[in-house]
Amino acid sequence: MSNMTIYTIIVLIILVVFAGWQLITLLRRNKVAKMIDEPAFQSGLHHAQVIDVREKKPFDEGHILGARNVPYSTMKAYYMQIRKDLPVYLYDQSTTLSTRAALLLAKHGYSEIYILKRGYQRWEGKTKKSE
Incomplete structure (x- = not known):
């Protein structure tokens, strides 16, 4: 050969x-986890915990209005700050970190997990920049 x-x-x-x-x-x-598109994500925003799993710098540069930043890199230490009794809406730039976060949360007993299908990079809804 x-x-x-x-x-x-x-x-x-x-x-x-x-x-x-x-x-x-x-x-x-x-x-x-269930992948959901932007309209479904937006319609459930007010009844869920919206978690941005990107690092702090990209979060501060712009995030979905009402989202909380729990970077995936720290999620193993801080996942218990996320309530189990409410739906969890995850997003990142695409879906890679959200997938990892969903697997981690499910391992710890979270059951209602949703991931933004096309990620923040294609988000057209309301956003906020941190000061």
Whole structure:
């Protein structure tokens, strides 16, 4: 076998493992959280805890009006500040951190978890910038 063939096989194996991991994460997320579009997210804002899981700097630069910042990087230490008896609406720039946060919250007994489908980057509703 030539070196090129071996490299091709290695790259294909890496791609298959990566795709498998992404699929497993997607299936796990869909088990614990519901993806909702912007209109559904906006209609439930006033009856839920809206959590921005981005870091403080991007949050301060602009966030959904009424959202609270609990960065994913600190969520393991502060998730208990989020109430279990109210729906939890999560968002980040896309959905990567929200997915991780949903999995963490579900592991700790949270059951009503929703994720903004297209993330903050495509949000067209009301926003606020921190001072």
